[in-house]
Amino acid sequence: MSRRPPQTLELDEAQRAQLLPLLHEIVAAEGLSPKRLNRLQRRFPRPEGGLYSRSDLIHAWRELAGTGGLPRCEEREDVLLRLRRKPQRSASGVTPVSILTRPHPCPGECIFCPADVRMPKSYLADEPGAQRAEQNAFDPYLQTWTRLQTYWHTGHPTDKIELIILGGTWSFYPEHYQVWFIKRSFDALHDFGRGIDRRAEVLAALAAESALHPEAPRVNAQVDGRLMQRNYNQVVGEVWRGELQRSPVREYATWDELEAAHQENEAAACRCVGLVIETRPDHISEEEVLRVRRLGCTKVQIGIQSLNDAVLAANRRGHDVAATRRALRLLRRAGFKIHAHWMPNLYGSTPGEDVADFGRLFDDVDFRPDELKIYPCSLIESAELMQRHEDGSWRPYTHDELLDVLTACLRRTPEYCRLTRVIRDIPSTDIVVGNQLTNFRQIAEEELAQGGERSRDIRAREIRQRQVRAEELQLDEQRYRTSCSEEVFLQVITPERDIAAFLRLSLPTDAPLTAELRDAAMVREVHVYGQSLRLGEAAAGNAQHAGLGTRLLERAAVLARQAGYARLAVISATGTRDYYRRRGYVDGELYQWRDLAQEAAAT
Numbered sequence: 001m002s003r004r005p006p007q008t009l010e011l012d013e014a015q016r017a018q019l020l021p022l023l024h025e026i027v028a029a030e031g032l033s034p035k036r037l038n039r040l041q042r043r044f045p046r047p048e049g050g051l052y053s054r055s056d057l058i059h060a061w062r063e064l065a066g067t068g069g070l071p072r073c074e075e076r077e078d079v080l081l082r083l084r085r086k087p088q089r090s091a092s093g094v095t096p097v098s099i100l101t102r103p104h105p106c107p108g109e110c111i112f113c114p115a116d117v118r119m120p121k122s123y124l125a126d127e128p129g130a131q132r133a134e135q136n137a138f139d140p141y142l143q144t145w146t147r148l149q150t151y152w153h154t155g156h157p158t159d160k161i162e163l164i165i166l167g168g169t170w171s172f173y174p175e176h177y178q179v180w181f182i183k184r185s186f187d188a189l190h191d192f193g194r195g196i197d198r199r200a201e202v203l204a205a206l207a208a209e210s211a212l213h214p215e216a217p218r219v220n221a222q223v224d225g226r227l228m229q230r231n232y233n234q235v236v237g238e239v240w241r242g243e244l245q246r247s248p249v250r251e252y253a254t255w256d257e258l259e260a261a262h263q264e265n266e267a268a269a270c271r272c273v274g275l276v277i278e279t280r281p282d283h284i285s286e287e288e289v290l291r292v293r294r295l296g297c298t299k300v301q302i303g304i305q306s307l308n309d310a311v312l313a314a315n316r317r318g319h320d321v322a323a324t325r326r327a328l329r330l331l332r333r334a335g336f337k338i339h340a341h342w343m344p345n346l347y348g349s350t351p352g353e354d355v356a357d358f359g360r361l362f363d364d365v366d367f368r369p370d371e372l373k374i375y376p377c378s379l380i381e382s383a384e385l386m387q388r389h390e391d392g393s394w395r396p397y398t399h400d401e402l403l404d405v406l407t408a409c410l411r412r413t414p415e416y417c418r419l420t421r422v423i424r425d426i427p428s429t430d431i432v433v434g435n436q437l438t439n440f441r442q443i444a445e446e447e448l449a450q451g452g453e454r455s456r457d458i459r460a461r462e463i464r465q466r467q468v469r470a471e472e473l474q475l476d477e478q479r480y481r482t483s484c485s486e487e488v489f490l491q492v493i494t495p496e497r498d499i500a501a502f503l504r505l506s507l508p509t510d511a512p513l514t515a516e517l518r519d520a521a522m523v524r525e526v527h528v529y530g531q532s533l534r535l536g537e538a539a540a541g542n543a544q545h546a547g548l549g550t551r552l553l554e555r556a557a558v559l560a561r562q563a564g565y566a567r568l569a570v571i572s573a574t575g576t577r578d579y580y581r582r583r584g585y586v587d588g589e590l591y592q593w594r595d596l597a598q599e600a601a602a603t
């Protein structure tokens with residue numbers, strides 16, 4: 001369910017009369033290409049001149065559906081899909097909202113990492129997401145509300161949100177800040193869903209604070225990677241000292257307040273169906289994974305960067321491969337989805353060593369991430385790597401070297417992993433030297449295709465907006481070992497192995513992290529590519545889509561029972577708790593679970 005945000009204007013009678021025929025054409029069109037839509041926009045211009053924008057049409061469709069002979073929104077969900085900008089953004093049925101924490105010291109001293117002191121560590125001020133964060137003063141409420149508004153105006157769903165919190169090392173921010181940041185993001189979800197806009201109040205509070213602290217220096221200092229008289233932490237410490245001193249006053253929420261926000265989210269119009277933070281391996285401990293779980297997190301982005309101790313040391317990562325092994329094991333034992341970051345072309349590596357390193361990511365049972373971002377090292381002026389480039393001890397790979405490495409990576413990625421990025425989308429103006437092509441994934445995929453190959457990773461196989469018939473889908477099960485579990489990757493696929501839904505089931509072999517997980521197998525992720533299936537099955541007159549996630553869960557329960565587990569736990573997000581309750585799961589402290597033993601005894 002979506003509601004209209006309060007700033008949306010009512011259409012007047014004259015506008016309705018103009019837009020109705022255009023909407024009728026859009027509804028009636030068989031497969032509306034962007035070119036065809038553009039022709040329709042030209043055929044029905046605004047009387048005062050110019051064309052109706054897509055956002056105008058989206059707004060008009062929401063207002064006028066169900067009137068003047070138009071079908072209701074629920075009858076024709078595909079109409080919004082046709083009008084939506086960048087439809088791939090929410091093609092998985094879940095809309096990602098990425099927000100940034102404010103600048104803050106980072107425990108890492110990685111020589112490749114940008115040191116833009118206007119940003120949280122590793123981000124650059126002219127990246128689009130970073131610009132949005134800065135325009136919103138890094139405030140979680142402003143960022144979340146404003147992003148939801150943009151999605152609403154561009155026709156994306158706002159009912160299922162994956163909240164992705166980016167910036168530096170999450171675990172290094174003060175706890176009160178973390179609790180407050182998530183609580184305020186949830187407040188924005190709830191307000192937006194109810195049509196309430198409190199951004200003016202937040203801006204007024206920020207302005208009042210600035211007036212109270214006129215001595216707080218503005219952020220205009222920069223770090224020069226060649227000189228490094230002062231590093232990021234020193235500059236940020238000085239520049240933001242005023243901010244940090246006052247932070248406990250405004251940037252404070254209690255755990256009780258956060259848990260109340262979690263509960264409110266369970267039945268909210270904008271539900272959080274996934275919560276992601278990013279951190280470093282050496283900041284993961286037993287206590288930390290459980291604390292992060294208590295915050296409501298379901299996925300952790302973690303910088304692995306290299307599986308070679310010498311390369312990690314040369315790049316001053318500040319942790320070794322053993323720390324990565326420990327961290328991934330702990331995260332998996334707690335049921336988190338693991339989204340790793342890995343970097344080729346680091347100082348001290350070579351293309352051949354990178355390809356071997358990538359192989360270890362999946363050959364070694366200690367790693368095997370669920371998702372992966374590949375970020376080839378780029379040279380940024382504020383990074384200490386500038387010195388290694390100037391003395392000739394580091395250079396960026398040539399186009400062909402990078403292509404060789406990335407095609408090898410695509411080839412080696414198994415079906416259970418999702419390659420979310422194959423290159424980091426850094427503005428070319430920030431890259432001092434080296435690759436500036438942001439479509440390198442496409443280039444590498446074309447290279448594979450020339451040899452008759454294709455990527456097997458999840459992202460390359462997602463059905464996205466494609467319609468599929470329910471009868472062509474089949475269930476496929478893949479098993480692989482990790483350091484602490486046997487993993488079962490259940491996927492619903494087409495004959496071409498394109499993926500319509502999947503579930504990650506963990507059968508732990510280690511002792512449980514908490515009493516709550518004793519004798520429990522664990523569902524770590526359920527993902528149904530909703531929009532495409534709804535369309536396909538509606539067209540085929542088949543209502544089975546509603547059961548696809550449930551069928552995967554039932555299969556997981558059967559497998560868990562066969563493997564001897566008494567319970568099946570799930571690492572649910574706040575917004576999916578109700579979904580699991582309706583499928584027989586009960587609430588625990590940090591997880592929800594089904595009692596398989598009791599069910600078996602009752603039958």
Ligand code: SF4
Binds near residue numbers: 110303
């Ligand atoms: S830990 Fe991450 S954010 Fe911190 S310096 Fe290293 S790469 Fe940058």
